[in-house]
Amino acid sequence: MTAKISLAGVTKRFGAKTVLAGVDLDIAPGESMVIIGGSGTGKSVTMKCILGLLRPDHGIIRVDGADVTHLKGRALAAHQARFGMLFQGGALFESLSVWRNVSFALPGAAAERRAAAIDNLARVGLGSDVADLRPSELSGGMQKRVALARAIAARPEILFFDEPTTGLDPIMADVINVLIRTLVTDMKITALTITHDMASVRKIADRVAMLYEGRIIWSGAEAAIDTAGNPYVDQFVHGRADGPIRMQVRRL
Amino acid sequence: MSASPASPGIVATLAHALIALGGVVIGLFGSVGRLAGFAATVLARLFRPPFYPAQLAEQMLVIGWFSLPVVGLTAIFTGSALAQQIYIGGSRFNAASTVPAVTVIGIVRELGPVLGGLMVAGRVASAMAAEIGTMRVTEQIDALTTLRTDPYRYLVLPRVIAAVLVMPLLVLVSNALGVMGGWLLATFRLDFNSAAYLNTTAQYLKVDDVVSSMVKAGVFGFFIALMGCYHGYHSSGGAAGVGRATTNAVVSAFILILLSNLIITVIVFGS
Numbered sequence: 001m002t003a004k005i006s007l008a009g010v011t012k013r014f015g016a017k018t019v020l021a022g023v024d025l026d027i028a029p030g031e032s033m034v035i036i037g038g039s040g041t042g043k044s045v046t047m048k049c050i051l052g053l054l055r056p057d058h059g060i061i062r063v064d065g066a067d068v069t070h071l072k073g074r075a076l077a078a079h080q081a082r083f084g085m086l087f088q089g090g091a092l093f094e095s096l097s098v099w100r101n102v103s104f105a106l107p108g109a110a111a112e113r114r115a116a117a118i119d120n121l122a123r124v125g126l127g128s129d130v131a132d133l134r135p136s137e138l139s140g141g142m143q144k145r146v147a148l149a150r151a152i153a154a155r156p157e158i159l160f161f162d163e164p165t166t167g168l169d170p171i172m173a174d175v176i177n178v179l180i181r182t183l184v185t186d187m188k189i190t191a192l193t194i195t196h197d198m199a200s201v202r203k204i205a206d207r208v209a210m211l212y213e214g215r216i217i218w219s220g221a222e223a224a225i226d227t228a229g230n231p232y233v234d235q236f237v238h239g240r241a242d243g244p245i246r247m248q249v250r251r252l
Numbered sequence: 253m254s255a256s257p258a259s260p261g262i263v264a265t266l267a268h269a270l271i272a273l274g275g276v277v278i279g280l281f282g283s284v285g286r287l288a289g290f291a292a293t294v295l296a297r298l299f300r301p302p303f304y305p306a307q308l309a310e311q312m313l314v315i316g317w318f319s320l321p322v323v324g325l326t327a328i329f330t331g332s333a334l335a336q337q338i339y340i341g342g343s344r345f346n347a348a349s350t351v352p353a354v355t356v357i358g359i360v361r362e363l364g365p366v367l368g369g370l371m372v373a374g375r376v377a378s379a380m381a382a383e384i385g386t387m388r389v390t391e392q393i394d395a396l397t398t399l400r401t402d403p404y405r406y407l408v409l410p411r412v413i414a415a416v417l418v419m420p421l422l423v424l425v426s427n428a429l430g431v432m433g434g435w436l437l438a439t440f441r442l443d444f445n446s447a448a449y450l451n452t453t454a455q456y457l458k459v460d461d462v463v464s465s466m467v468k469a470g471v472f473g474f475f476i477a478l479m480g481c482y483h484g485y486h487s488s489g490g491a492a493g494v495g496r497a498t499t500n501a502v503v504s505a506f507i508l509i510l511l512s513n514l515i516i517t518v519i520v521f522g523s
Contacts, residue, residue, distance in 0.1 A: 053394055077400065077402070088391070104401070154400070
């Protein structure tokens with residue numbers, strides 16, 4: 001079966017710093033893939049390369065078997081239109097009301113778009129009473145849900161989630177995780193999530209890949225993560241300071 | 253005679269200075285190239301849809317209408333001060349009667365557009381850089397892209413077009429208020445005859461002066477919006493980065509306004 005998204009030997013440097021050193025990854029259609037890894041290991045860069053927001057230096061990125069690595073102009077716009085994305089901070093437009101944020105990419109008259117926005121808000125558990133509020137009037141969890149409603153509003157084929165539970169309390173984080181899992185399953189969407197929150201991983205993932213020093217060092221089913229037999233994965237999953245992953249911290 | 257022992261040190265210092273100078277020159281050309289590329293990217297979208305008329309109207313209101321008080325006050329105060337100075341200077345040569353003529357030429361040709369441009373740059377270029385810079389560092393610009401919206405069309409082009417369209421109107425009002433400031437001071441403080449002052453003003457005000465003033469204003473508007481958007485669009489590094497972008501936008505807009513004013517003045521009035 002052709003992978004929905006496939007990365008082969010993707011590299012990306014910023015100046016002297018190599019962020020991606022040859023990423024190989026396949027995501028099957030309808031699969032929920034979660035990439036784990038510490039801060040600065042290139043998770044967001046991987047996602048932005050697939051989206052076409054960054055251009056890789058080497059390697060090939062394919063979506064449905066078609067090479068999308070070097071798309072430009074309208075072809076790039078058409079490629080990006082297949083994706084929905086939940087950004088780490090929500091990235092809601094502060095100058096627009098909630099319903100205008102949610103319906104931003106939708107065509108049609110204002111009344112139709114408002115109705116569609118309220119439908120999508122309902123999918124993420126928000127009522128029509130928030131539709132006319134500004135994002136700054138919402139709590140962090142509600143902003144994440146509005147951002148999620150915006151990401152799914154145009155019914156994308158593929159959804160990306162960038163650290164979906166960062167900054168949320170454990171209960172709200174679980175609400176978001178359940179929402180993501182439900183949406184991905186119900187809408188039969190291929191999903192890629194990047195996170196270092198293991199509770200999210202266990203709730204959202206069908207498969208997990210670990211990114212370390214710019215390479216995928218392990219991938220497997222979510223159920224196999226505790227028995228991966230990889231010391232890097234083991235250290236990360238259990239959140240231990242001791243192990244092969246060395247954090248750059250200064251001794252007191 | 254043997255060579256001075258300091259020579260190798262001087263050569264090394266000179267070499268380092270030349271290397272540093274070369275780095276600055278290369279950096280300057282790089283910046284100009286990036287700015288030209290940004291401007292070309294924006295202008296290439298000028299005639300192809302989609303367009304965002306609501307964004308354009310909002311920016312025209314923000315740049316034009318909301319800048320009117322500060323530009324108007326600047327013009328009135330400057331026109332009055334100019335008339336006073338011309339009166340003092342002219343009196344030394346028995347030429348105090350030149351106040352209306354010199355005031356209107358000075359205001360319309362130079363001070364109206366330049367001071368208006370600088371005031372709008374201080375107000376608008378900084379606001380644009382701060383707003384777009386914040387959108388950049390909070391990933392709102394990336395979000396626009398994933399929502400099938402070209403950030404250049406949605407954010408940059410409406411601001412550039414709005415600035416180019418409203419700046420001439422703003423400067424036209426500024427010129428009128430500047431002349432009025434001179435007239436007020438001349439009639440109420442310097443005992444000029446009101447009708448005679450206005451007659452002389454009208455006599456010395458040429459169409460070419462007004463046209464050059466508006467052309468300057470349009471050019472200044474382009475640079476103000478371009479600098480605000482460019483520095484905001486390329487900001488990075490959180491709040492500090494947005495702060496740097498804001499400062500750079502205002503400083504570079506000031507420099508470009510003064511430089512382009514000199515070039516236009518030399519071209520139009522130099523001969």
